[in-house]
Amino acid sequence: MAAIIELQGISKHYSRTIIGVDNVSLSVEDGEFVTLLGPSGCGKSTLLRMIGGFEAPTHGKIRLAGQDVTHVPPYRRDVNMVFQDYALFPHMTVGENIAYGLKMLGKGRDEARRMAAEALEMVGLADKIDQRPMQLSGGQRQRVALARAIVRRPKVLLLDEPLSALDARLRDQMRIEMKHLHEKVGITFIMVTHDQEEALTMSDRVVVMEKGRVAQDGRPQDLYDHPASPYVANFIGTTNFLAARRSGAGVATAAGPLQVEEAVDMPDGAEVTVGFRPEKTRILAPGETAANALPARIAEVIYYGLGLRITVELADGAQVHVDTLLPDTLARSDVPRPGTPVTIAVEPHNIFVFPGKVVV
Numbered sequence: 065m066a067a068i069i070e071l072q073g074i075s076k077h078y079s080r081t082i083i084g085v086d087n088v089s090l091s092v093e094d095g096e097f098v099t100l101l102g103p104s105g106c107g108k109s110t111l112l113r114m115i116g117g118f119e120a121p122t123h124g125k126i127r128l129a130g131q132d133v134t135h136v137p138p139y140r141r142d143v144n145m146v147f148q149d150y151a152l153f154p155h156m157t158v159g160e161n162i163a164y165g166l167k168m169l170g171k172g173r174d175e176a177r178r179m180a181a182e183a184l185e186m187v188g189l190a191d192k193i194d195q196r197p198m199q200l201s202g203g204q205r206q207r208v209a210l211a212r213a214i215v216r217r218p219k220v221l222l223l224d225e226p227l228s229a230l231d232a233r234l235r236d237q238m239r240i241e242m243k244h245l246h247e248k249v250g251i252t253f254i255m256v257t258h259d260q261e262e263a264l265t266m267s268d269r270v271v272v273m274e275k276g277r278v279a280q281d282g283r284p285q286d287l288y289d290h291p292a293s294p295y296v297a298n299f300i301g302t303t304n305f306l307a308a309r310r311s312g313a314g315v316a317t318a319a320g321p322l323q324v325e326e327a328v329d330m331p332d333g334a335e336v337t338v339g340f341r342p343e344k345t346r347i348l349a350p351g352e353t354a355a356n357a358l359p360a361r362i363a364e365v366i367y368y369g370l371g372l373r374i375t376v377e378l379a380d381g382a383q384v385h386v387d388t389l390l391p392d393t394l395a396r397s398d399v400p401r402p403g404t405p406v407t408i409a410v411e412p413h414n415i416f417v418f419p420g421k422v423v424v
């Protein structure tokens with residue numbers, strides 16, 4: 065597959081001290097759905113605006129379909145942007161909103177309307193062409209904004225937090241719809257979000273950003289299963305962290321030794337941090353034995369419908385979360401009570417090892 069977008073060492077320095085984006089290199093393939101993910105202020109929107117041409121990079125080069133567009137204005141890039149607030153014209157009909165940019169491209173009235181109708185069909189709003197934005201729900205307005213963005217079939221669609229204005233239920237539904245829209249139109253989507261679940265469920269590839277830089281770039285499942293740093297392990301999903309030292313073939317924590325499978329390229333005795341997911345952590349049945357068993361005591365049990373989040377305390381006082389699905393036969397007496405001694409275990413291949421002592 066060919067790269068549709070190539071960023072080479074892109075930086076944006078707003079001032080000597082404010083660095084929005086710091087030396088980002090990234091290649092996006094034609095037709096991919098890539099998401100820029102990270103907390104507020106990490107440079108996602110700045111990077112997206114530079115791809116769209118709304119902001120000029122301080123350093124670096126941007127190529128679109130092989131052409132250097134670093135200094136090309138937005139309207140001459142084959143890229144379109146969907147803004148967070150949709151920016152629809154209230155005095156125009158839905159059809160007019162979508163056809164608006166087409167007249168400037170020299171399309172006649174009829175052709176523009178036909179193209180608008182086609183784009184509306186794509187987002188499932190064919191019957192709303194003559195209504196005004198005010199007559200639509202939030203989700204429908206969002207779809208109109210999407211239709212307007214794809215009507216010219218740009219090579220790349222840029223979406224900055226496109227679902228953030230919608231309520232939770234609608235957001236879930238729009239995630240799926242946008243994924244389907246991406247499949248239907250076949251153009252490259254680059255989306256920005258701070259919501260890890262949104263990023264994981266919608267994208268082919270996720271670029272996790274940290275302070276203007278790329279922390280990790282990969283397929284959702286690779287990021288989840290092999291986070292490159294505690295930052296990523298903590299931002300995507302939940303992770304238990306324990307301070308440890310390299311020891312023999314594994315690590316030694318204050319609560320006991322753990323075998324690990326990850327290659328650890330550090331000398332014996334070196335400070336490391338181990339991480340493991342709550343849903344990969346088990347509470348052993350009475351009498352059961354397993355690798356990496358650590359004695360613990362139940363500290364808190366929280367019911368969240370689908371299952372339980374059990375917080376346990378290890379011998380040294382460190383707290384560890386254990387997520388477990390509720391068997392439908394679970395008797396009330398089987399729910400562990402605070403204070404109960406238990407043994408937890410994590411399989412060696414489910415343990416991440418990071419160099420150094422990490423405060424997350």
Ligand code: ADP
Pocket residue numbers: 078082083084085102103104105106107108109110111
């Ligand atoms: P995100 O979209 O990830 O929340 P932004 O790209 O908006 O982050 O911002 C990245 C950093 O650049 C932040 O520290 C922000 O304050 C700063 N920044 C963004 N836009 C400007 C601007 N126009 N002028 C000065 N600083 C800016």
Ligand code: MG
Pocket residue numbers: 108109110256
């Ligand atoms: Mg932003």
